Amino acid sequence: MRKPDGKIVLLGDMNVGKTSLLQRYMERRFPDTVSTVGGAFYLKQWRSYNISIWDTAGREQFHGLGSMYCRGATAVILIYDVNHPQSLLELEDRFLGLTDTASTDCLFAIVGNKVDLVEEPAAEDQRKDGRGPGVAGRGGGAPKAPRQVQPEDAAALYRKILKYKMLDEKDVPAAEQMCFETSAKTGHNVDLLFETLFDLVVPVISRQRAQGPPQTVDITSYKTPGQTPSGCCA
Ligand SMILES: Nc1nc2c(ncn2[C@@H]2O[C@H](COP(=O)(O)OP(=O)(O)OP(=O)(O)O)[C@@H](O)[C@H]2O)c(=O)[nH]1
Numbered sequence: 314m315r316k317p318d319g320k321i322v323l324l325g326d327m328n329v330g331k332t333s334l335l336q337r338y339m340e341r342r343f344p345d346t347v348s349t350v351g352g353a354f355y356l357k358q359w360r361s362y363n364i365s366i367w368d369t370a371g372r373e374q375f376h377g378l379g380s381m382y383c384r385g386a387t388a389v390i391l392i393y394d395v396n397h398p399q400s401l402l403e404l405e406d407r408f409l410g411l412t413d414t415a416s417t418d419c420l421f422a423i424v425g426n427k428v429d430l431v432e433e434p435a436a437e438d439q440r441k442d443g444r445g446p447g448v449a450g451r452g453g454g455a456p457k458a459p460r461q462v463q464p465e466d467a468a469a470l471y472r473k474i475l476k477y478k479m480l481d482e483k484d485v486p487a488a489e490q491m492c493f494e495t496s497a498k499t500g501h502n503v504d505l506l507f508e509t510l511f512d513l514v515v516p517v518i519s520r521q522r523a524q525g526p527p528q529t530v531d532i533t534s535y536k537t538p539g540q541t542p543s544g545c546c547a
């Protein structure tokens with residue numbers, strides 16, 4: 314098997330839907346999942362590149378493995394559940410530090426999943442008593458609840474990440490481009506998320522290739538002070 318050219322890692326608290334998102338994209342379905350143990354990856358060919366996409370475990374006891382999975386990552390997708398504000402806070406508190414092992418030009422995307430469970434106040438959904446569709450939801454589907462996390466909260470986290478990584482907003486994709494709301498259940502924005510990232514990752518991979526392997530010090534070209542032509546204090 315050819316070594317992957319790039320690596321994308323999914324991080325986030327347990328139950329936010331990392332495995333479901335990846336399966337929705339790769340297998341075009343929304344199967345029942347079991348909580349991930351360790352990690353697993355898919356290979357995706359995008360143009361002439363092979364990209365590995367790593368699903369990780371959100372459970373606390375596997376936390377230590379996260380930085381290993383992030384090693385050399387070209388992009389990290391940080392996932393939270395739009396119905397659980399704590400899962401967004403965890404991204405900053407518990408997961409961001411794991412990305413210290415990622416590539417220096419690593420890209421970041423922030424994803425609010427399970428948006429299908431959010432009760433949006435659309436005009437046609439308003440009941441005569443002025444309340445929304447209620448916990449029974451529209452069309453008798455899963456119970457919906459008012460939105461818990463605003464898109465601006467995700468954009469604020471994106472900017473914090475840029476600060477943490479000491480990146481200038483001018484040199485990286487804008488928050489609007491890198492913050493998504495998805496539903497692994499309905500497929501909403503799932504292709505957009507992965508394919509936007511693939512398109513952004515490709516130039517990073519080709520830039521890394523052009524630069525070649527990391528520079529090493531060539532000790533044969535090092536001159537001891539005795540060999541150096543004296544410049545000043547001889
Ligand atoms: N309604 C709804 N449920 C979802 C969605 N995505 C995932 N789920 C459900 O949420 C639960 C957890 O999903 P997983 O994909 O296993 O979550 P995970 O982030 O991989 O969890 P860990 O492997 O424990 O870290 C499952 O019951 C999924 O069916 C979504 O977009 N909408």
Ligand SMILES: [Mg+2]
Pocket residue numbers: 331332333346347348349368369370371
């Ligand atoms: Mg999982």
